Amino acid sequence: MTAVAPARSGATERPAPPPRDAVLRCRGLVKRYGSTTVVDDLSLAIAPGEAYGLLGPNGAGKTTSISMLVGLLAPDAGEVEVGGHRLADAPAAFKGAVGYVPQDLALYGDLTARENLNFFGRLYGLSGRALARRVLDVLDQVRLADRADDRTETFSGGMKRRVNIAAALLHEPDLLVLDEPTVGVDPQSRTAILDGIAELNAGGMAVLYTSHYMEEVERLCDRIGILDRGRMIAEGSRRELVERLDQADRIVLDVDGDAEALARACAEAPGVRHVAHAHRQVTLMVGAGRSALPQVLVRAAEVGVAVTGAHVIEPDLEAVFLHLTGKALRDGA
Ligand SMILES: Nc1ncnc2c1ncn2[C@@H]1O[C@H](COP(=O)(O)OP(=O)(O)OP(=O)(O)O)[C@@H](O)[C@H]1O
Ligand SMILES: [Mg+2]
Numbered sequence: 001m002t003a004v005a006p007a008r009s010g011a012t013e014r015p016a017p018p019p020r021d022a023v024l025r026c027r028g029l030v031k032r033y034g035s036t037t038v039v040d041d042l043s044l045a046i047a048p049g050e051a052y053g054l055l056g057p058n059g060a061g062k063t064t065s066i067s068m069l070v071g072l073l074a075p076d077a078g079e080v081e082v083g084g085h086r087l088a089d090a091p092a093a094f095k096g097a098v099g100y101v102p103q104d105l106a107l108y109g110d111l112t113a114r115e116n117l118n119f120f121g122r123l124y125g126l127s128g129r130a131l132a133r134r135v136l137d138v139l140d141q142v143r144l145a146d147r148a149d150d151r152t153e154t155f156s157g158g159m160k161r162r163v164n165i166a167a168a169l170l171h172e173p174d175l176l177v178l179d180e181p182t183v184g185v186d187p188q189s190r191t192a193i194l195d196g197i198a199e200l201n202a203g204g205m206a207v208l209y210t211s212h213y214m215e216e217v218e219r220l221c222d223r224i225g226i227l228d229r230g231r232m233i234a235e236g237s238r239r240e241l242v243e244r245l246d247q248a249d250r251i252v253l254d255v256d257g258d259a260e261a262l263a264r265a266c267a268e269a270p271g272v273r274h275v276a277h278a279h280r281q282v283t284l285m286v287g288a289g290r291s292a293l294p295q296v297l298v299r300a301a302e303v304g305v306a307v308t309g310a311h312v313i314e315p316d317l318e319a320v321f322l323h324l325t326g327k328a329l330r331d332g333a
Contacts, residue, residue: 021047021048022045022046022047022081023046023047023048023050023082023083023097023174023175023206024044024045024046024069024080024081024082024083024098024175024206024208025044025045025046025080025081026042026043026044026045026068026069026078026079026080026081027043027078027079028041028042028043028077028078028079029041029042029043029065029068029069029075029077029078029079029080030042030075030076030077030078031061031064031065031068031073031075031076031230032076037230038061038064038230039061039064039065039068039075039230040061040229040230040231041078041231042061042065042078042227042230042231042232043078043232044225044232044235046175046206046208047206048174048204048206049201049204049205049206050206050207050222050223051197051201051206051207051209051220051221051222051223052206052207052208052209052221052222052223052224052225053209053210053211053216053217053220053221053223053224053225054066054208054209054210054211054224054225054227055210055211055212055214055217055224055225055226055227055317055321056210056212056226056227056228057212057228057321057327058212059229060212060227060228060229060230061227061229061230062179062180062210062227063103063179063210064230065210065227066100066177066179066208066210068080069177069208070098070100070177071087071091071094071095071098072100082094082097082098082175083097083174085097096171096173097173097174097175098173098174098175098176098177099168099169099170099171099173099175099176099177100168100177100179101161101164101165101167101168101176101177101178101179101181102164102179103179103180103183105157105160105161105164106164107152107160107163107164108152109151109152109153110151110153111151111152112148112149112150112151112152113139113144113147113148113149113150113152113155113163113166114135114139114148114149116152116163116167117135117138117139117163117166117167117170118131118132118135120167120170121134121135121170121171124170124171125171126170126171131170134170134171134172135148135170136148138166138167138169138170139166141166141169141196141199141200142162142163142165142166142169142192142193142196143162143192143196144159144162144163144166147159156185156186156189157184157185157186157189158182158185158186158188158189158190158192158193159189161181161182161185161189161193162189162192162193162196164181165178165181165193165196165197169200173205174205174206175205175206175207175208176197176200176205176206176207176208177207177208178197178207178208178209178210179210180210180211180212181193181197181209182194182211182213182216194216194219194220197209197220198219198220201220207220207221209221214316214317214318214321215316217317218238218316218317221238222237223235223236223237224236224237224238224241224317226241226317226320226321226324228321228324228325233324233325234320234324238317241317241320242314242315242316242317242319242320244320247315247319247323248273248274248285248286248287248315249285249286249287249288249289249290249292249312249313249314249315250283250284250285250286250289250312250313251283251284251286251289251292251293251296251310251311251312251313252281252282252283252309252310252311252313253281253282253283253284253296253300253307253309253310254280254281254307254308254309254310255280255281255282255300255305255306255307255308256280256305256306256307256308257303257304257305257306258303258304258305259277259278259279259280259281259282259305260277261303261305262277262282262299262300262303262305263275263276263277263282265299265300265302265303266282266284266296266299269292269295269296269299270292270295271286271287271288271291271292272284272285272286272292272296273285273286273287284296289312289313289314290312293310293312296310297310
């Protein structure tokens, strides 16, 4: 085993600088309830077209934070700008730029999906043909056009959630803010929701997504903020966050031949911290698995061992969270 500092392997990832022309920006947001500070000095910025994930366990302050960001809850300190406008100075521009999907469902069960959306559309000042067209468009976007005229009380939880998302899209916002939209929904709706959000984002809409499901945030988001007890404890792309850990990647090789010989040959390769072998399998702990793999394959060829399978397993955001807070992301979930 050798103790070698890992090479960095993030060169192919999109870098994550703080955006300059932000669609949303907040500075120093604070919210207190009694003597408890539930959001503590939160600052973040989201660029046009960016997908930003706010990740944190139950009670971390995600809902409180985004309630302040979308203008539903007054902060005790700090300020929020949407498209350069503050809510107090330009309420119409501020609200027009943001679509908000709350954590709790807000639908009239005895109305159809279309009727619900007509209602919400009128709240946004839409009417007539323009409203009818937007309702059709958004039902299409959430893949519910075929259920437009069914009462929403007959919908599954996931379908209701999709109507809620449709409502937030009616006024064509620049930024879509979603508070844990896949909690408690069936797998089919979950996929539809995640695919739909990815599609909207690919079409240029900025997204602020909160979740305690790290795999959703990893899949959807360019940049991730980790929130714990009201504080932003880390921010960056998935790769940047994982690299902070300085944790090893794992390379698992399926081999046909002398596994022990290959293990010996790899033990001194650059970046390799630990090697283990079993019958037909060699496992290496390395600083940067993807960049170490070619070198490992060369050594396998040198010792005459055929590699029939190779997997690089990288530490995930769960590991990052555990490292930063000492607790699992899913605590209490
Ligand atoms: N109106 C309120 N009065 C008092 N405390 C509140 C209020 N709203 C939220 N809190 C507290 O603030 C903290 C953060 O709550 P918040 O709902 O923002 O967390 P969250 O990250 O959204 O959690 P979850 O994943 O469960 O939705 C919690 O401890 C909560 O009990
Ligand atoms: Mg919440």
